[in-house]
Amino acid sequence: MQVVVPFAAETPKTRLESVLSPVERSTVARAMLTDVVSALVETGHEPTVLSTASLADANGPGLSSLPAAVTVDDRPLTEAVNARLPTTVGETVAVVMADLALATPTALERLFSADADVVIAPGRGGGTNALVVRHPSFRVDYHGASYLDHVRIAREVGASCVSIDSFRLSTDIDEPGDLVEVLLHGDGQAAATLEELGFGLEIDEGRVAVSRSGGVRRQ
Ligand SMILES: Nc1nc2c(ncn2[C@@H]2O[C@H](COP(=O)(O)OP(=O)(O)OP(=O)(O)O)[C@@H](O)[C@H]2O)c(=O)[nH]1
Numbered sequence: 089m090q091v092v093v094p095f096a097a098e099t100p101k102t103r104l105e106s107v108l109s110p111v112e113r114s115t116v117a118r119a120m121l122t123d124v125v126s127a128l129v130e131t132g133h134e135p136t137v138l139s140t141a142s143l144a145d146a147n148g149p150g151l152s153s154l155p156a157a158v159t160v161d162d163r164p165l166t167e168a169v170n171a172r173l174p175t176t177v178g179e180t181v182a183v184v185m186a187d188l189a190l191a192t193p194t195a196l197e198r199l200f201s202a203d204a205d206v207v208i209a210p211g212r213g214g215g216t217n218a219l220v221v222r223h224p225s226f227r228v229d230y231h232g233a234s235y236l237d238h239v240r241i242a243r244e245v246g247a248s249c250v251s252i253d254s255f256r257l258s259t260d261i262d263e264p265g266d267l268v269e270v271l272l273h274g275d276g277q278a279a280a281t282l283e284e285l286g287f288g289l290e291i292d293e294g295r296v297a298v299s300r301s302g303g304v305r306r307q
């Protein structure tokens with residue numbers, strides 16, 4: 089099975105612009121990529137990062153030892169991923185997004201071992217955080233309610249399709265509120281990077297929040 093990890097290398101995580109500078113967004117994105125790749129390697133796979141640009145050039149911290157091959161493809165996400173999907177029966181390709189900072193080998197194994205032509209780990213808010221494709225006619229269409237689109241596309245090409253219920257794989261880190269989950273449940277580079285940048289938990293009566301300086305640091 090090939091495992092592809094799409095990565096927007098140049099201006100990642102724009103939806104975090106209210107809390108992180110461009111350089112910080114790049115640093116956090118690269119820390120999350122490192123965590124995802126490390127979890128995939130622990131499952132015994134050899135992931136390929138499908139990056140919009142070279143990671144050696146505009147290098148951020150921590151990528152010199154990334155345990156993955158990097159392929160540069162500057163086409164838009166959907167096109168770049170579709171170019172990597174199976175074209176023959178018997179081929180399997182997994183697509184795991186680089187912003188799944190809570191991904192663990194156990195959660196990924198559940199995704200990989202589910203039995204269907206198309207296995208989807210939905211993201212909160214309608215996205216598709218991870219996919220396994222075992223059907224030569226299935227193609228992706230990211231953005232918007234891509235989860236619904238992918239269920240429909242699977243049906244249209246006659247592929248069996250299941251979605252898996254995983255808190256860890258459903259939590260992609262897109263918006264400031266998502267940083268809470270990294271500090272609550274993450275134990276990799278992404279969580280460490282956020283702490284280095286001064287983020288901590290704000291624990292009150294309602295939902296836990298994050299703030300920069302002043303929040304509670306993890307032990
Ligand atoms: N190869 C490739 N990966 C992409 C592209 N756009 C997004 N990604 C990756 O796809 C995953 C989901 O990305 P999004 O959350 O939609 O986009 P993002 O660039 O990370 O963040 P925003 O700028 O806030 O939308 C992440 O792993 C991104 O790094 C693209 O055009 N090409």
Ligand SMILES: C[C@H](OP(=O)(O)O)C(=O)O
Binds near residue numbers: 230231232233260
């Ligand atoms: C790529 C996109 O990611 P989101 O914008 O939902 O994080 C999707 O899953 O369709």
